[in-house]
Amino acid sequence: MRFAVILAVTISCAACAGNSTAPSSVSAGTTMNVAGTWDGTIASSNNSTEQVRLLLTQTGSDVRGTWASTSVSWSGQVTATMNGSAVDGQVTFSGTAANGTVCTGTAAVAGTATETAMTLTSAAGVVGAACPAPLPAGITIDVRRQ
Secondary structure (H helix, E strand, C coil): CHHHHHHHHHHHHHHHCCCCCCCCCCCCCCCCCCCEEEEEEEEECCEEEEEEEEEEEEECCEEEEEEEECCCCEEEEEEEEEECCEEEEEEEEEEECCCCCEEEEEEEEEEEECCCEEEEEECCCCEECCCCCCCCCCEEEEEEEC
16 A cells, blocks of 8 residues: 555656746737837838837727938827737728828738737738828838847
8 A cells, every 4th residue: 555655746746847848928808908108110111121119008908109300291090909819900091291281091010029029010001091102001110129
């Protein structure tokens, strides 16, 4: 009997002593929190790369906020949903052309986020009314948490 108890304790201890792996940045069922200030660039296939700042709030998986270029007069709103580390949403766009015309539109964006970096892309870019300046196409927003 004593041997059986010792054997059972030994087997139980051996089963618990395996290698452990570090948890991923986002566990299954967990939503990444992207609330805060993010600085970086907005690149477009038909415009120069510009500096950008995103100011985001988050409730559950719902993300809201604003964005603005710090180098040209582009700005807008951000609405997105987080699913783990995946981001899916849209940005509105407002920019002033050289002749003073305000051009507006929206872009569907998708991407990923970590604790320190987020990349959002839109192959179609900004879709909106006719504008004397080209609306950004092929957008990549690449930002880092501040």
